[in-house]
Amino acid sequence: MTVRIGAGAGFAGDRIEPAADLAERGKLDFLVFECLAERTIALAQQAKLADPAAGYDRMLERRMRAVLEPCWRNGTRIVTNMGAANPEAAARAVREVARDLGLSGLKVAAVTGDDVLDCVADLPLAETGGTAGELGERLVSANAYIGAGAIVEALDAGADVVICGRASDPSLFLAPLVHSFGWAMDDWTHMGRGTLVGHLLECAAQITGGYFADPGYKEVPDLARIGFPLGEVEADGNAVITKLEGTGGAVTRSTCIEQLLYEIHDPSAYIQPDVVADFSGVSFEEIGSDRVAVRGGDGHPATGKLKVSAGYRDGWIGEGQISYAGPGCVARARLAIDIVAERLAPLGDEIDEHRGDLIGYDAVTGLPEQQAPEPPEIRMRYAARCRSCEGAGQVGEEVEGLYLCGPSGGGGVTARVREVIGVASGLLIATEVRTSIQIFEA
Amino acid sequence: MKLREIAHARTGDKGDITNIAVIAYRAEDWALLEAALTEEAVGDFLGAGAGKVRRYALPQLHALNFVIGDALTGGVTRSLALDAHGKCRGASLLDMQVQVDPTAR
Numbered sequence: 001m002t003v004r005i006g007a008g009a010g011f012a013g014d015r016i017e018p019a020a021d022l023a024e025r026g027k028l029d030f031l032v033f034e035c036l037a038e039r040t041i042a043l044a045q046q047a048k049l050a051d052p053a054a055g056y057d058r059m060l061e062r063r064m065r066a067v068l069e070p071c072w073r074n075g076t077r078i079v080t081n082m083g084a085a086n087p088e089a090a091a092r093a094v095r096e097v098a099r100d101l102g103l104s105g106l107k108v109a110a111v112t113g114d115d116v117l118d119c120v121a122d123l124p125l126a127e128t129g130g131t132a133g134e135l136g137e138r139l140v141s142a143n144a145y146i147g148a149g150a151i152v153e154a155l156d157a158g159a160d161v162v163i164c165g166r167a168s169d170p171s172l173f174l175a176p177l178v179h180s181f182g183w184a185m186d187d188w189t190h191m192g193r194g195t196l197v198g199h200l201l202e203c204a205a206q207i208t209g210g211y212f213a214d215p216g217y218k219e220v221p222d223l224a225r226i227g228f229p230l231g232e233v234e235a236d237g238n239a240v241i242t243k244l245e246g247t248g249g250a251v252t253r254s255t256c257i258e259q260l261l262y263e264i265h266d267p268s269a270y271i272q273p274d275v276v277a278d279f280s281g282v283s284f285e286e287i288g289s290d291r292v293a294v295r296g297g298d299g300h301p302a303t304g305k306l307k308v309s310a311g312y313r314d315g316w317i318g319e320g321q322i323s324y325a326g327p328g329c330v331a332r333a334r335l336a337i338d339i340v341a342e343r344l345a346p347l348g349d350e351i352d353e354h355r356g357d358l359i360g361y362d363a364v365t366g367l368p369e370q371q372a373p374e375p376p377e378i379r380m381r382y383a384a385r386c387r388s389c390e391g392a393g394q395v396g397e398e399v400e401g402l403y404l405c406g407p408s409g410g411g412g413v414t415a416r417v418r419e420v421i422g423v424a425s426g427l428l429i430a431t432e433v434r435t436s437i438q439i440f441e442a
Numbered sequence: 443m444k445l446r447e448i449a450h451a452r453t454g455d456k457g458d459i460t461n462i463a464v465i466a467y468r469a470e471d472w473a474l475l476e477a478a479l480t481e482e483a484v485g486d487f488l489g490a491g492a493g494k495v496r497r498y499a500l501p502q503l504h505a506l507n508f509v510i511g512d513a514l515t516g517g518v519t520r521s522l523a524l525d526a527h528g529k530c531r532g533a534s535l536l537d538m539q540v541q542v543d544p545t546a547r
Contacts, residue, residue, distance in 0.1 A: 039519045261463035263454030265509045363524040383522040
């Protein structure tokens with residue numbers, strides 16, 4: 001038996017069209033949407049506080065309208081973390097979409113239990129050096145990265161769509177494989193291999209030529225119409241990574257190696273809730289056009305602990321930008337930075353941290369000794385993290401003030417303010433996190 | 443010769459840690475890559491603090507993975523950096539000069 005599992009999204013804002021194509025033509029058993037970044041769940045939690053029916057991915061209904069009918073028709077089951085802070089409300093929303101589309105009998109499961117906000121008061125957080133409770137009212141969310149178990153349970157119960165909140169990204173893919181092949185949850189080699197498949201697929205187009213093209217060095221055909229990947233997984237956990245014929249992009253040994261190491265630290269110890277996956281012996285072989293065989297994943301016993309991600313309000317970031325061009329543009333932009341810093345100085349403690357950058361010069365590389373030649377134009381950017389929204393707003397105002405009260409020839413000011421949601425992490429004993437499932441039928 | 447001529451790279455981020463995978467295009471360049479890209483050389487080039495770079499090798503893939511601590515000024519959510527994820531760093535690393543022994547090629 002081969003299980004065909006596709007990736008329908010690699011982040012919350014990902015493109016919908018390639019997912020719809022996979023749903024229609026992929027002959028998939030499962031289609032997985034990974035849409036939940038670290039801070040997204042804290043924002044979703046805030047939305048839920050304001051409205052108990054909110055707090056899930058704002059693109060959920062759009063995505064489901066695009067894929068639900070073809071998935072239902074083709075026998076493809078969906079797994080996603082688009083439930084964010086409110087999987088039950090998300091499941092109800094998907095049920096409504098299914099009813100609208102006339103998909104009577106479609107079962108939607110909500111997986112809950114990752115929300116541990118009520119029991120983390122004493123949890124030490126690595127980044128803040130204190131406990132979660134010490135964040136007081138600033139603490140917005142605390143979610144454990146749950147593993148595959150509850151998703152497997154939902155699939156075993158016949159769910160056509162499984163919606164969870166915070167789950168480890170690879171577990172979204174591992175769970176359908178455990179469900180299909182009947183792997184034991186302590187069969188570490190298979191857990192490791194399934195995690196490897198999940199890791200390779202979870203960022204969607206990042207393995208089909210996205211985040212890869214470098215003209216003249218790494219060519220990717222028809223990147224504009226890039227297709228999303230799918231894995232053809234065998235019962236032994238080894239797999240072929242490929243994409244649909246007629247889509248843009250490429251699946252090669254090189255795209256696979258880049259994605260294998262994406263966001264990985266020690267390749268022999270990728271710590272997951274289900275397993276400590278071992279990618280150190282992985283090999284890739286091109287066995288056809290856009291077909292790469294992946295072998296050699298392994299795994300070691302899980303740690304028995306779950307990572308908890310806590311979101312907390314951490315002030316506001318204000319930012320402004322202005323352009324300078326022609327001879328002396330770097331010197332004028334540097335003068336502009338000094339002026340803004342001096343004008344913001346009276347804010348004092350209101351400002352936690354601030355910086356000025358020259359975009360196109362040192363903003364991204366930040367190399368201290370770099371003596372780059374002067375470019376024909378430069379964009380000055382000033383950013384500050386402030387205690388209040390009002391303070392952050394002044395940053396952009398002072399950059400705008402440079403039009404009349406700054407160096408010669410400044411143009412094209414933009415300004416913005418955003419709230420900062422800090423993320424800090426701790427570890428909970430896995431058995432302290434109780435998950436459950438609830439099924440909604442259309 | 444610049445690193446870009448023999449290798450490609452991808453950057454990822456987790457919290458305040460960045461990782462840069464550097465992969466040789468050709469098997470014959472693997473030995474050079476392994477010799478030139480020490481933890482120290484990469485740390486110096488990227489301006490990372492002493493002892494902040496850890497290297498892992500995957501010889502069968504001709505790939506090195508560099509893990510750099512305290513790299514993202516507090517992590518993506520609160521960093522003031524323009525590229526808060528540090529996504530551009532891998533490509534900048536490809537600008538590094540690597541020595542070629544002419545007798546070896």
